[in-house]
Amino acid sequence: MRTEAIRCEHVTVERSGKTVLADMSLSIPAGQFVGLFGPNGAGKTTFLRTLMGLLPLQQGHLSVLGQPPGARTADIGYMPQNRNANGASLTGWDLLASGMSGNRWGLPWLSHGDRLSIQEALDIADATDLAARRLGELSGGERQRLLIAQALIGSPRLLLLDEPLASLDPVRMRDIAERLGALVKQRGMTVLCSAHDINALMGVMDSVLYVARGRARLGNVDEVMTTDTLSALYGAPVEVCRTPSGRLLVSADVL
Numbered sequence: 001m002r003t004e005a006i007r008c009e010h011v012t013v014e015r016s017g018k019t020v021l022a023d024m025s026l027s028i029p030a031g032q033f034v035g036l037f038g039p040n041g042a043g044k045t046t047f048l049r050t051l052m053g054l055l056p057l058q059q060g061h062l063s064v065l066g067q068p069p070g071a072r073t074a075d076i077g078y079m080p081q082n083r084n085a086n087g088a089s090l091t092g093w094d095l096l097a098s099g100m101s102g103n104r105w106g107l108p109w110l111s112h113g114d115r116l117s118i119q120e121a122l123d124i125a126d127a128t129d130l131a132a133r134r135l136g137e138l139s140g141g142e143r144q145r146l147l148i149a150q151a152l153i154g155s156p157r158l159l160l161l162d163e164p165l166a167s168l169d170p171v172r173m174r175d176i177a178e179r180l181g182a183l184v185k186q187r188g189m190t191v192l193c194s195a196h197d198i199n200a201l202m203g204v205m206d207s208v209l210y211v212a213r214g215r216a217r218l219g220n221v222d223e224v225m226t227t228d229t230l231s232a233l234y235g236a237p238v239e240v241c242r243t244p245s246g247r248l249l250v251s252a253d254v255l
């Protein structure tokens, strides 16, 4: 029997008194790569932060790796959307090393195993060449690769990535997506990865979680990315079509 990584039962989350996620129920099996999509303000970040235990539920029950949110953070690699630019004089290696000691800024003593773990995370995010450079001198996309590496440290069982591909160029975007996809298969990790361009994750993700108007739909690409399903979710006509090369295009006045 496959175990569940995330289980939501009738989850409602409000922010400043406004319902963002309404009565959401879904189950994500362990080992799946799930792409998280939806328009601006739909609640993607809110959902990821709720899974981390950083935002409370107003109603319902939520289980993350079999425990309440916030109980298993040592097993979760989280890359938040708001990436502050602290520590401009630190190197990429320092950034990852600081994560080894519980996300504190500082230069902890590292064991041989810690160093291997950092090196491995750098390799997966294709960020090895950035380790010796100072954060303040890196481009947005280069810092992004280091932050992806930081989330991978310690072989987490669950990766929650909030727009990790934003500000990467299309070639790098696809490369990182494929590296993450390979990692999921190799290690049986579960990944929930938000993005705006679904095409960057096509062929890599197992399922799509689409959020709109507080409601969510989980399923494979062919189930969720249809004119009927998205129109029902948005409550307005939405057109989904595929180009001859297989790219998905979503268009509507509501978007």
Ligand SMILES: Nc1ncnc2c1ncn2[C@@H]1O[C@H](COP(=O)(O)OP(=O)(O)OP(=O)(O)O)[C@@H](O)[C@H]1O
Pocket: 015, 016, 020, 038, 039, 040, 041, 042, 043, 044, 045, 046, 047, 081
């Ligand atoms: N700190 C906050 N306080 C109050 N409301 C917030 C806060 N952060 C976000 N919201 C509101 O919660 C709703 C969901 O925001 P959220 O950031 O989860 O959306 P998102 O799907 O991640 O959007 P985007 O694609 O723009 O990143 C929005 O209406 C937003 O205005």
